[in-house]
Amino acid sequence: MRPYGERSSHESPVRVLRELTKSPGTGSSRTPLQDLYGIITPSSLHFERHHSGVPNIDPDKHELLLHGLVDRPLTFTMADIRRFPSVSRICFLECSGNSIGGPSGSELPDVQQSHGLLSCSEWTGVPLSVLLREAGVQPAARWMIAEGADSSRMSRSIPIEKALDDVLVAYGQNGEALRPEQGYPLRLILPGWEGNTNVKWLHRLQLTAEPAMSTKETAYYTDLLPDGKALIFTFVMEARSVITRPSGGQKLSGHGFHQITGFAWSGKGKIRRVEVSTDGGTTWTDAQLQEPVLSQALTRFRFPWHWNGGSAVIQSRCTDETYYVQPTRDEFVALRGYNSGYHYNGIKPWKVQEDGSVVNG
Ligand SMILES: Nc1nc2c(c(=O)[nH]1)N[C@H]1C(S)=C(S)[C@@H](COP(=O)(O)O)O[C@H]1N2
Numbered sequence: 001m002r003p004y005g006e007r008s009s010h011e012s013p014v015r016v017l018r019e020l021t022k023s024p025g026t027g028s029s030r031t032p033l034q035d036l037y038g039i040i041t042p043s044s045l046h047f048e049r050h051h052s053g054v055p056n057i058d059p060d061k062h063e064l065l066l067h068g069l070v071d072r073p074l075t076f077t078m079a080d081i082r083r084f085p086s087v088s089r090i091c092f093l094e095c096s097g098n099s100i101g102g103p104s105g106s107e108l109p110d111v112q113q114s115h116g117l118l119s120c121s122e123w124t125g126v127p128l129s130v131l132l133r134e135a136g137v138q139p140a141a142r143w144m145i146a147e148g149a150d151s152s153r154m155s156r157s158i159p160i161e162k163a164l165d166d167v168l169v170a171y172g173q174n175g176e177a178l179r180p181e182q183g184y185p186l187r188l189i190l191p192g193w194e195g196n197t198n199v200k201w202l203h204r205l206q207l208t209a210e211p212a213m214s215t216k217e218t219a220y221y222t223d224l225l226p227d228g229k230a231l232i233f234t235f236v237m238e239a240r241s242v243i244t245r246p247s248g249g250q251k252l253s254g255h256g257f258h259q260i261t262g263f264a265w266s267g268k269g270k271i272r273r274v275e276v277s278t279d280g281g282t283t284w285t286d287a288q289l290q291e292p293v294l295s296q297a298l299t300r301f302r303f304p305w306h307w308n309g310g311s312a313v314i315q316s317r318c319t320d321e322t323y324y325v326q327p328t329r330d331e332f333v334a335l336r337g338y339n340s341g342y343h344y345n346g347i348k349p350w351k352v353q354e355d356g357s358v359v360n361g
């Protein structure tokens, strides 16, 4: 027995870390998607993306300031926040920089590196709309600037419509308090929107008439198009899927039955359909979706496959409830070009070679 549990000493999946050497604690770590079961990412394996390290915040001293174009500026302690009615919901979080090499086809050799800035948790907190009503939103308020308490005070501007819709001011993750790396003691969760807008270590919300045009929405997280113009405020993560098993770096143990499995997700709602091809995209067959299929959460799909021992290109393609279909890489590039790797959601082929080893397709 032990007071706080750990996994079996025989289990070894870990995050892959990429720390920026010039600023320790800053960089990213990726979820080992190939080793997960079901749809929930264990908190210890949730991906991380820190732009200026992980602050160590004392929850008893932490406060959230809500000010700007409101009738009553308010300050909430963590005790105040926990007195409000709470809700829980399961949703994915994906960095829009996931698979940044996708358009050029220079994707990393395994699914952890190519897609691992993606996780899914059950988040618990207070609906932001409740706090906003408490403060009284003035009619002139069109935007909300959310700021973190990390050393760079990372901030993003969020349209008031989203702020009043389904945003969560979260303090719980998978049944316990947020992990420090996920924003302890308080973060924003914006279901279906790019990871960067989910501000961690949240300490300030300001309602404004205009967006802040902060670094992370101008110099970064904008999508440069072939004509030199850039898209800005591209918030929604469009539908995407990937096979996690078998995937790059793995090796099939022998001919015969193998279950193909992976994830599909959409920032616009529920996944409606996942199709799998095992012949390089010539024919496609529906995969089984694990129920319940949740809106803006990872959906697990499974597909029974008989591997005859020949080389085979396997890939998945999803459709969401808006009937949006995940594009091929060529279709993505035709729309968006090669300049920006943000929001890449192309179909991902893996090649199973005759010796059973799996590489980029
Ligand atoms: N305050 C603050 N919030 C932040 C960040 C940050 O560096 N500082 N990183 C953002 C980015 S780019 C992403 S993708 C997500 C990552 O959340 P996670 O580390 O919990 O996976 O948090 C976002 N919120």
Ligand SMILES: [Mo]
Pocket: 049, 094, 095, 096, 097, 195, 196
């Ligand atoms: Mo991100």
